[in-house]
Amino acid sequence: MVAIKDALSKDHVGKKVQVKGWIYRTRSSGGIVFAVLRDSTGIIQVTVKKGNVPDAEFENATKSGIESSVIIEGEVAEDKRAPGGFEIRASKFQLVGIAEAFPITEYQSTELLLDLRHLWIRSREQTAVAKVKAALVRGGREWFHDNGYVEVNPPIVTGVCPEDSTTLFQMKYFDRIAYLSQSAQFYLESLIFSLEKVYAITPSFRAEKSRTPRHLAEFWHMEMEAAWLDNDENMKVQEGLVSAMVQNVVAECSEELRLLKRDPASLKKMEPPFDRMKYDEAMEYLQKKGHDVSWGSDLGAVEERTLTVDRDTPVFIVNYPKELKPFYMKENPEDKRTYKNSDLLAPEGFGEIIGGSERETDNNLIIERLREKGESLDNYQWYLDLRKYGSVPHSGFGLGIERIVTWVCKLEHIRDAIPYPRTVARVYP
RNA sequence: GCCGUCGUAGCUCAGCCUGGUAGAGCGUCCGCCUGUUAAGCGGAAGGUCAACGGUUCGAAACCGUUCGACGGCGCCA
Incomplete structure (x- = not known):
């Protein structure tokens, strides 16, 4: 054969x-x-x-x-x-x-292809995307391994999550309520006190009623957390990792890239360092480009597009205003209105693929912020414990695997970055 | 949550504005064809026009409600 x-x-x-x-x-x-x-x-x-x-x-x-x-x-x-x-x-x-008359023919609608997803995944494009995705993940695993990170397995069923609780999927868990994980971050934070450098690849779930080409209710999350790491070093990890993932695709998937009409030369450029742009500079740039934004405005899809559409490599947006980001981030001593954090935006208009930050180590500040948000401290006792027993500076980030696939494969919609996309309207097939 | 578009044959769509017995291409089935390129030629089958209600002598079409899908925004990775 x-x-x-x-x-x-x-x-x-x-x-x-x-x-x-x-x-x-x-x-x-x-x-x-x-x-x-x-x-x-x-x-x-x-x-x-x-x-x-x-x-x-x-x-x-x-x-x-x-x-x-x-x-x-x-x-x-x-x-x-x-x-x-x-x-x-x-x-x-x-x-x-023998095959009966195949229901997918020359003319197809998005709806039909989603209804017949179990058959559409046989398509050459879907096959190529699956291979590119595997190459990205393998490239990431190898990079983590080469740099001394340990892969760990945080829980998917949880009692508390780092993001807004209104976007949690609830489930019956014996005689009580539990939630599907939105992020492994807190559990990874707990593991750095022994392993120091850890990462995990898990599904994450967001019950956001998002209807965009960038969102899935179930997506694969590559998250990392490391002790003794500040936010600048955190960004170096991110650009090293992303470059390694993309270079592995260039090395292993030339045929798939050709089929997807993605020029490998455009991907070969992904080498550290990536540009860094302070949030303040991003605001100035956007204002010059005619956007109606001011300090404190969040970066929406339109803004991210403007920031990245003319770039051919990713860019970090650094030090966001506190009110735009979650409570666990480390305050920026140089500008206390902001956090020591960064988002990594993919080029060519694709937008955010990573969100990362140095983590707050001062329990008083964490408690204060949780109270402001009206959160019950009971849910966070174990997380607060982490700061009581030998706390260390540490940082981490979360990378959306389907987001990076969408970018590398130049897909129009994130649903094609996963065989069975889960969105507000779709849980079948 | 908000804004928008759409639902007619297995599939992709036209017909709707301006109401009068349901159309095309592809696919399927039958026949022809020894170099096709999601071929060509001839023939056939195939429809509760999303559902419900209203207007009308008459509704796929006009009006209303519901359901479903898709596109975009917000939220995020």
Whole structure:
């Protein structure tokens, strides 16, 4: 058995091969059937001529529609008339599983593709995205490993979360209520006191009723937390990690990038350091560009686009006003109106992929901020404990894996960065 | 939560404004075709026009309500 990608080469010309796959396109012309065969590695045209295979097999070839699974044996030939320049001239056509009329045809609506997601994920684009995503994650894991980070497994079912409690998914947990995790941050913070440098890759859940091309209710979260790390060092970790992830895609996914129409040269530029822009500078820049913003304004989708649309590498926006960010961030001693934090925005208008900060170590400040928000301290006792027993300066961040996939694959919508996107309107299939 | 668009054949859509017996392309089925490129030619089947209510002699069309989907904003990663 030969992978289709490998059959498409001069090495195999004149040789007999066996390939297994699914029919991607098919046309017949009386005594000859042209079937384009797809496997996980690529596509190749197969020609089945009457007389070259047993009559019963030829009959099967004429009636096998798109997505029928087949095993083909035949000789590889170079032929300009074949898509891709090579074809297999079948001497055996074994129909394994005949396909009913495939519901996804030339013209498709977004709605249909979402309803038939379990079939649409067979598409070449979805396959390429899945491979790029795997390469990104593997690149990230290797970078963490090479830099002394330990992968840990925080809980998904939790009693308390770092974000706004109105956006938590509630679940019945025996005879009480629990929540699906929005972030592993607090648990990672607890683990740095022994492991010092940790990371986790987990699903995170947000019950935000967001209807945007950047939001999922369930997304994969790559989070890191490290002791003895300040916010500047935190940004160095982020740019090192993101660069390594992207470079791994460049190294391993040239075919997928071609299919996705993403120029690898544009990704090769992702090398540290990334630009840093203070929040104040971002505001000035936006005002110059005609945005109606002032100090204290949040950066919305439109603002992020303006900040990144003309860039070809990511940019950190540093030191946001406190009121725009959560309570656990470290106050910036140089401007007490702000935190020691950063958001990393992907270039070309894609926007935020990472949010990170140095963490507040002063329990009094944390308690004060929680009280201002009207939070019950009871839920946070264990978190406050972390500052009581040998507290250290530390920082961390969360990276949205589907966000980075969307950017690297140049996708129009984040839902195509995951096989089964979970959004307000979709939990099926 | 807010703003917008849409729902007609298996799929993609036209028809709606200006009410009068439901259309096209693709797919499917049948026939022809030994070099097609999501081929070509001929034929056939296929519709409770999202649902409910109203206006009207007459509603896919006009009005209302509901449901569903999609696009955008906010929130975030």
